[in-house]
Amino acid sequence: MKKLKSNKFRKYLPLYLMLIPGAVYLIINNYLPMMGLALAFKDVDYSVGFLNSPWAGLDNFKYLFSSSDAFIMFRNTILYNLAFIILGNLLGIIVAIALDSLRNKFLKRFSQVVILIPYLLSTVIVSYVVYAFLSGNNGFVNNTILPMLGLEGINWYNEAGYWPVILVVVYLWMMFGYNSILYYSTVIGIDKSYYEAAVVDGAGVWDQIRYITLPLLKPTIITLVLLAVGKICYTDFGLFYQVPLNSGLLYDTTQTIDTYVYRGLLEFNDLGRSTAAGFLQSVLGFICIMIANTVVNKIDKDSALF
């Protein structure tokens, strides 16, 4: 018996050894920071170190919610994500159906290549592109588009009111190709005989979309939407920090939890609020993803994360 056990151990030992580098990385990159969440309940004093800093109960959270910052960043994070989810998926579905309906082989092929290009770019490059359009003195919008409409130039980087629209447009520009290709890969998998049968019954294009394409896309739509809802507390740091060029005048409409936590730690040296906001983000994020997954599991078991 003992011999058998040691044989088994010898057989699997090399496999366990292979797991070590990855496991060490996960501990450093993921598990140690999870324990660091406890800092949200501490009054961190750098001179005595993190472990010896006194506990502060809920002081950091009270402090966080004593300013309007907390409301603004949570509102922005959730509203932007809702807009991204709704418009991003809608546009993706429309483009997927449009791609599928094209008969011109060249256009079909070429557009599929081109619409993914914005997704390939770093947000730094995207910030340059946006700047070329919106720069106050030299921007394409102020110098070419607005004069054509007979309008005055606008100081885009100083006016918070325009940014909800700008950021949603920039997001859609970056992501619509990705969403479209995802939906398109489902659309081209639909059995052509469904459509043929529908046409025999006199169905027009809209009937085919409504009664065949959309119902068959439903599992993909539900999965993508719910997975996005699971990440509703997180935003792309680059989009909200770098694209508005970190302009303080725009915080009202560009501040999200991610930019707030970053600024709190590295720009304003406000560790208490930063850790409190980060703690809420992690916990709410976990709750959202668990709920989303439970719902996906009920609707379409194969698409669930677990």
Add this chain to the structure above:
Amino acid sequence: MINNSKSFKFVMNILVILLTLVCIIPFLLLIMSSVTSEDALALNGYSLIPAEFSFAAYEYLASNVGDILHAYLMSFVITGVGTVVSLTLTLLFAYPLSHKDLPGRKAISFFLFFTMLFNGGFVPTYLVYTNLFHITDTLAAMIVPYLLMNAFYVIMMRSYLSTSIPTEVLESARMDGANELQVLGKIVIPMAKPMLATIGLMTAIVYWNNWTNGVYFLQIRRDLYGIQNYLNAVMTNVSFLQSHSELANQMPLPSISIRMALAVIAVIPILAAYPFFQKFFVKGITVGSVKG
């Protein structure tokens, strides 16, 4: 669908053409602005049709090529090392997990998978790397935090290995006296090539485009900047000077056409390579996002 409506066909064609243009025009604007003379830019702003052509921006870059080439080179080093190490970690973690009989497999999978559900967020991660591992201003800062292993790719690789490599093949190799590393090198890696290529490509793009690690973890070592951080630093200076115009004379800034030329040369490698990896890229997107 079967499309017999002329007007529908027309609208869809127009829509796709418009969206294709929407993806191309911003690049045209970048390129055209970079070859416009500084005077014309000051007068008309960035424009799709330059009033006056000038290659001064590129001449300037060519004469000050040192910094840019260095940043380029760093981007290639970071991307190359990062991708190779990342693929190694991913494969080494996925391969044991693809053995259905491995004792403790469930617990190990959960250990991996839980990182997708819950994370400590920015502050604790930052403090672990800077205070515990003193990663600030090292090359490792550009490669290790956040990017080295993605649980999602490990799961993709594990599923690929367990469905595409028959257990009998592995067993018979072991019978012939091959040790696990030989099995991995001689059988698993050759058979996993398509998945390695897909994950490797997605990882390489992430490394090439990453600039946040440089912002978080590089404070004085600007020589470790990749091209993205170099561009980011230029843009940060520009916006800083716009809000502090009194300092503008003390800090020489690249002119507006030079800035656009910089963006153009940062995009070129990825656009030049894109047609060749487009197929893998689409596969990476479609395999990766809906099903793990």
